[in-house]
Amino acid sequence: MRYARHPEVLWRSTSRGPVLLPPSPGDPERLGGVAAVVWELLDAPSTAAELSATAEDLLSPEAAGLQESLDALVDRGLLTVEP
Amino acid sequence: MIDEVLRAVAAHGLPGDRPPPPEVPDDRIEELLREAAPEKLLGLLDQAVADGAVAVSRHGAERIGEEAVRTQAWCLLVERHHLEVHRLLTDAGIDTRFLKGPSAAHRFYEHPALRPFVDVDVLIRSADLDRAVDLLMGAGHTRNQPEPVPGFSARYGKSVTLRSPAGIEVDLHRTLASGPYGLVRPPDALWRRTPAHVRLGTADLAVLDPSAAFAHACIHAVTGRRARLGSLRDVVQLAGPSEDALKLAEQLRAAACLVQAARLATEALGPPATAPLRELEQAPVSRRDQRWLTLYTQTGSYRSVALRSASALPVVDRPRYLVMLARAGRSSGVSRRDGVDTAEKG
Numbered sequence: 466m467r468y469a470r471h472p473e474v475l476w477r478s479t480s481r482g483p484v485l486l487p488p489s490p491g492d493p494e495r496l497g498g499v500a501a502v503v504w505e506l507l508d509a510p511s512t513a514a515e516l517s518a519t520a521e522d523l524l525s526p527e528a529a530g531l532q533e534s535l536d537a538l539v540d541r542g543l544l545t546v547e548p
Numbered sequence: 549m550i551d552e553v554l555r556a557v558a559a560h561g562l563p564g565d566r567p568p569p570p571e572v573p574d575d576r577i578e579e580l581l582r583e584a585a586p587e588k589l590l591g592l593l594d595q596a597v598a599d600g601a602v603a604v605s606r607h608g609a610e611r612i613g614e615e616a617v618r619t620q621a622w623c624l625l626v627e628r629h630h631l632e633v634h635r636l637l638t639d640a641g642i643d644t645r646f647l648k649g650p651s652a653a654h655r656f657y658e659h660p661a662l663r664p665f666v667d668v669d670v671l672i673r674s675a676d677l678d679r680a681v682d683l684l685m686g687a688g689h690t691r692n693q694p695e696p697v698p699g700f701s702a703r704y705g706k707s708v709t710l711r712s713p714a715g716i717e718v719d720l721h722r723t724l725a726s727g728p729y730g731l732v733r734p735p736d737a738l739w740r741r742t743p744a745h746v747r748l749g750t751a752d753l754a755v756l757d758p759s760a761a762f763a764h765a766c767i768h769a770v771t772g773r774r775a776r777l778g779s780l781r782d783v784v785q786l787a788g789p790s791e792d793a794l795k796l797a798e799q800l801r802a803a804a805c806l807v808q809a810a811r812l813a814t815e816a817l818g819p820p821a822t823a824p825l826r827e828l829e830q831a832p833v834s835r836r837d838q839r840w841l842t843l844y845t846q847t848g849s850y851r852s853v854a855l856r857s858a859s860a861l862p863v864v865d866r867p868r869y870l871v872m873l874a875r876a877g878r879s880s881g882v883s884r885r886d887g888v889d890t891a892e893k894g
Binding site: 472473474475476477478479480481482484485486488489493495 | 594614621
């Protein structure tokens with residue numbers, strides 16, 4: 466499965482993590498931790514394995530949370546999943 | 549000291565050597581944030597601190613980061629409102645060119661957070677102004693200022709400002725400037741140019757092409773009471789080959805704005821990094837343009853500024869303008885948008 470940023474989610478980078486705004490009526494929210502790293506890395510659709518490999522250095526202490534973060538972002542409609 | 553830091557922040561990331569600004573102690577952080585916000589520098593400040601170009605304590609960095617998050621959250625809400633305005637106007641067949649804001653942030657900066665904005669600015673044709681106002685009001689917006697006299701805004705005003713139910717301001721622009729540079733010639737030359745587009749979410753918004761956007765950045769920077777650092781950074785950031793922009797500015801009779809903006813940008817941010825700005829700086833400015841440019845920096849009532857701007861109009865149009873101003877004086881008055889802006893936004 467390939468994960469991608471939802472095309473209708475508007476967002477910005479900040480020093481404290483990306484700030485996202487889903488389509489109306491959602492409110493802005495800041496991502497932190499693994500979710501922030503995942504979001505920043507998803508410039509192009511990627512699999513969990515590709516993300517893990519790319520972010521090995523960044524995520525190694527928390528790598529176990531990668532799939533959970535992806536699932537949570539999908540559940541909240543911030544990421545899309547392609548087979 | 550804060551001024552020195554703000555200038556360094558405004559120039560952050562530009563080519564050239566500049567001395568590092570002094571460290572900002574914790575007891576000056578709130579002052580720095582207060583001063584940076586109206587200059588539209590919170591995005592660059594957050595980046596400069598993250599890059600180590602502005603020295604602050606860990607506490608200071610956290611405060612600046614928090615403020616950057618808050619600023620970007622508002623920007624995103626405003627950006628989403630651009631989509632609503634785009635939908636309303638295009639569904640009604642009204643041609644648009646979105647100005648400043650996302651149009652600059654997404655196209656000309658390394659990432660859009662570096663260029664925050666606070667409202668929606670969109671250029672429409674004079675003939676569409678009243679209909680666009682009605683459309684937005686029908687969608688729940690309220691008009692900030694009533695029409696001074698019927699027909700004034702569509703003929704002589706710079707823009708009409710409305711406010712969404714969520715408090716987001718929408719400026720429907722008829723021209724790029726208030727005062728003489730807004731009156732001297734209608735912006736027909738802008739409408740003859742092929743628009744560029746900026747993608748927001750899944751929508752493509754029509755925006756000014758890069759040369760026109762640069763010309764507008766220059767006009768915007770010098771037609772407020774004071775050139776804000778963020779506006780001057782736009783001048784540098786948007787500067788491309790100047791020939792096309794200068795040709796357009798001449799068509800708008802606003803070439804002096806480009807010259808003045810290049811000079812002010814150099815004064816504030818340091819030596820120009822690009823050849824176009826160096827060339828522009830050297831160009832002459834006529835006495836008439838010097839007078840007009842000075843008019844924007846003078847204090848005075850909006851009415852007096854509006855009256856002194858009348859000389860920019862074709863002779864045949866002046867009596868009607870003056871009569872409308874007089875009638876406006878007997879009714880609700882003339883807003884700053886009809887005279888000279890004091891508050892720069894976008």
